[in-house]
Amino acid sequence: MNPTLPKVTSCEPAEENIYLPKLAVLDRVTDDIPEVKTFYWHFEDPAEQAKFKRFRPGQFAQVSLFGVGEFPASLPPSPTEEETFFTIRTVGSCTAALHQLRPGDRFAVRGPYGNGFSMEDYYGKNLVFVAGGIGLIPLRSCIVYALRHRDKYQRIQIFYGARTPKELMYVPNLREWQQSAGVECHLTVDRAAEGWDGPVGVVGSLFQRPGVKIPVENTIAFVCGPPIMFRFVIKDLLAMGFQEKDIVSTLERYMKCGVGKCGHCCIGVAYVCVDGPVFTYEQIKKLGEDI
Numbered sequence: 001m002n003p004t005l006p007k008v009t010s011c012e013p014a015e016e017n018i019y020l021p022k023l024a025v026l027d028r029v030t031d032d033i034p035e036v037k038t039f040y041w042h043f044e045d046p047a048e049q050a051k052f053k054r055f056r057p058g059q060f061a062q063v064s065l066f067g068v069g070e071f072p073a074s075l076p077p078s079p080t081e082e083e084t085f086f087t088i089r090t091v092g093s094c095t096a097a098l099h100q101l102r103p104g105d106r107f108a109v110r111g112p113y114g115n116g117f118s119m120e121d122y123y124g125k126n127l128v129f130v131a132g133g134i135g136l137i138p139l140r141s142c143i144v145y146a147l148r149h150r151d152k153y154q155r156i157q158i159f160y161g162a163r164t165p166k167e168l169m170y171v172p173n174l175r176e177w178q179q180s181a182g183v184e185c186h187l188t189v190d191r192a193a194e195g196w197d198g199p200v201g202v203v204g205s206l207f208q209r210p211g212v213k214i215p216v217e218n219t220i221a222f223v224c225g226p227p228i229m230f231r232f233v234i235k236d237l238l239a240m241g242f243q244e245k246d247i248v249s250t251l252e253r254y255m256k257c258g259v260g261k262c263g264h265c266c267i268g269v270a271y272v273c274v275d276g277p278v279f280t281y282e283q284i285k286k287l288g289e290d291i
């Protein structure tokens with residue numbers, strides 16, 4: 001035996017390997033909008049499931065497809081819900097491989113990662129959610145969480161827009177929110193289609209609709225959507241008198257490790273995977289992020 005090596009007394013790893021994905025089983029898949037599906041899943045190990053369920057709205061996970069690769073995905077469920085799921089648009093190799101899976105197939109997940117939204121810090125405030133397209137994926141978690149803790153918040157308003165009625169996401173949730181007392185849910189589409197008798201126009205046009213009044217004092221605005229929508233909505237909110245620190249969003253960056261080690265997700269002085277993905281608009285501007 002080499003005398004310079006320490007004597008091995010245990011085969012247990014000193015600490016948990018942060019890169020080790022845990023096995024997950026796909027339970028069912030639902031079609032949402034073109035190219036986007038929701039994947040309901042659970043960890044094989046119930047202990048992992050219990051640990052994972054402590055995630056916060058706005059956090060994300062790394063999803064592994066065997067022999068293909070790994071990609072970051074938001075967590076659209078609220079921690080207050082039973083089921084765990086991802087909602088994924090197919091864009092490349094990993095997301096396409098996930099779309100090929102059938103119930104009973106295995107993949108792997110590590111996380112939850114990132115800072116998430118500070119929902120407890122917003123107790124006592126008005127919440128305004130503004131989402132465009134698949135920007136509703138990360139905001140769904142906060143909305144369901146806020147409605148589950150309805151007595152902790154003042155007014156709750158949701159403004160959501162999609163290109164066409166067929167591209168509105170989470171339709172059963174949208175219907176439920178529209179019918180819930182204590183929440184205003186306004187929907188719009190860029191292009192109407194047969195059967196659509198709601199507003200037509202970009203999501204910001206909803207702010208001007210008769211009867212819509214957004215409180216600015218004591219309000220947090222959550223904004224998620226494509227860059228063009230983000231820019232216009234921010235302009236509208238600032239014109240209403242919102243302060244930059246009271247507008248929050250999530251950023252997407254290329255990620256590899258997801259845990260602040262590889263530097264792939266660096267913007268300015270921040271790593272999106274650990275310092276974000278949730279940032280205030282004030283922070284986004286300071287980081288020099290061009291959305």
Ligand SMILES: Cc1cc2nc3c(=O)[nH]c(=O)nc-3n(C[C@H](O)[C@H](O)[C@H](O)COP(=O)(O)OP(=O)(O)OC[C@H]3O[C@@H](n4cnc5c(N)ncnc54)[C@H](O)[C@@H]3O)c2cc1C
Pocket residue numbers: 060069071072073074075087088089090091092093094095096137138251252253254255277
């Ligand atoms: C924190 C976070 C949360 C996310 N949540 C979701 C989610 O809930 N649902 C969802 O559908 N997607 C989400 N994404 C985006 C998702 O991670 C990418 O679509 C995925 O990595 C693409 O992997 P792929 O192997 O399928 O594509 P690749 O083969 O890697 O790439 C295909 C194409 O997509 C582009 N692309 C890949 N990744 C990104 C990226 N991060 N930003 C911009 N362009 C990219 C590539 O340039 C290429 O053109 C999230 C990203 C981040 C960082």
Ligand code: FES
Pocket residue numbers: 254255256257258259260261262263264265266271272273274
């Ligand atoms: S993804 Fe590696 S540092 Fe953020």
